[in-house]
Amino acid sequence: MRGAVWQIANRLGVVAGTPAELLSALLAGPPRTVRVPLPPDHELVASLRALGHLDVVLEEPRVLPPGAPVDLDDPAAVCAADPFRVTEAYEADADPHGGLRTAWLRAGQSLVRDQPRAGRALVLLSALDDAADPRLGPALTEPAAGAPWRLAWSSRRPCTALTTAPDGRLVVREDRVLAVACRADSTHLVLDERGRLHPRGGPATRLTDAVAATLASHPATALAAMGDTVLTGDRMGTVHAFSLEGLEQAALHTGRVTALTATTSTAYSGGTDGTVRAWSPGRPVVTRRPCPVGALHATDRLLAVAWADGLAQLHHLDTGRVASFRPGPRIRAVAVTADGSLVVGLDDALLCLSYRT
Known part of the structure; x- marks a missing residue:
């Protein structure tokens, strides 16, 4: 579900991590056409149509590429794999995987975008929290070295x-x-x-x-x-x-x-x-x-x-x-x-x- 929410949110230029946040963001905006790459019976399609002021146009659903299961404990593997496959795997597995799952689900709307592996590694590195396995930082810093930005520091301190x-x-x-x-x-x-x-x-x-x-x-x-x-x-x-x-x-x-x-x-x-x-x-x-x-x-x-x-x-x-x-x-x-x-x-x-x- 999260992958669908993030994909639609990216298309519409809003930030949303859950179906409720997506619907709230759409209600706050003007009437518009929403192109949705989901099957007609998907629950998110019904929710979007129920809003009333959206023109929901269905597209061919995204087909995940076949392949071996992704090693969800390996930072390099999750950065290189199809991001929607990784999202589905983390949604189906409640194990924290050293903090990788938490970081992925926190930053997922950025991670599912098309981008180089180095950029995805940087985003995932920036989303790690203080409880993450300390080995994850160095493991993500290496592939993130090819990104145009360097994470100088981060703090789990709220900011308004x-x-x-x-x-x-x-x-x-x-x-x-x-x-x-x-x-x-x-x-x-x-x-x-x-x-x-x-x-x-x-x-x-x-x-x-x-x-x-x-x-x-x-x-x-x-x-x-x-x-x-x-x-x-x-x-x-x-x-x-x-x-x-x-x-x-x-x-x-x-x-x-x-x-x-x-x-x-x-x-x-x-x-x-x-x-x-x-x-x-x-x-x-x-x-x-x-x-x-x-x-x-x-x-x-x-x-x-x-x-x-x-x-x-x-x-x-x-x-x-x-x-x-x-x-x-x-x-x-x-x-x-x-x-x-x-x-x-x-x-x-x-x-x-x-x-x-």
Whole structure:
């Protein structure tokens, strides 16, 4: 069942690990045509049709290639085998296999995609938890050496929001907030789930009091700090810049603003319209995909973007090069470290990846 869910979710640009999560994601979106490579009597087909606003088109079911059983204890074997066969085998076998089964089922939506063996090994390595057999890490690191990314470190620490402090220190929030921003004085600004502002780590100021009062009646959907300016986004697609000199506004997106970030010179916004814009003359589109933006973080040279379909990208702003990584689960937040590494925040983990040059 999981293989079918992941395959359909990948086609539709959503993240889902169970049939219930898939149906919920589809209900939250517009009516659409769903092409399903499943037999007519499959229970997932009946569930999709029961939603009512989907046009379900059946395709020829995927036929798993014949072959000997996969050794589910061997990291190299599961990375090289057909991923749908591996998924079925792990679903049918409750043995943890040293932690390989748990990691595979955690990152499966990425693992079932067509990709080189090295890329699959890297994703599986990043999904290992602290209880995994310690021999699995080295066993997966070797085949993952051919991937464009290197896993610098990982932590089974939950994450809902990320940013960096002025000194480069990573700031991680675990308490279900929408966003966190750091001001030049290292004060943390937190945007809660209701879209309201809370200063942390220092006294409130006249500016933060004014922004908090505004958001109490007009909740925000995104937050960033740029020098002495506080940036917020709203559900109508407008970005607001609050400073002691006044308020500047720009309608940058069609639909909700979902993410904001800023360097000392440039602010960037992302929205449900699938665009990332720079708030500069002309307000150019930096990147666009047919998928909502989930999170942003920028330095002077690098821009990290998380997308709602589970893709993380690191954009090199000076060269235009883009490096991509899919961990499998939904990405909650991203950040760029002082050395140019990409930190990806998930519901149950933090991953730090360095791009091989």
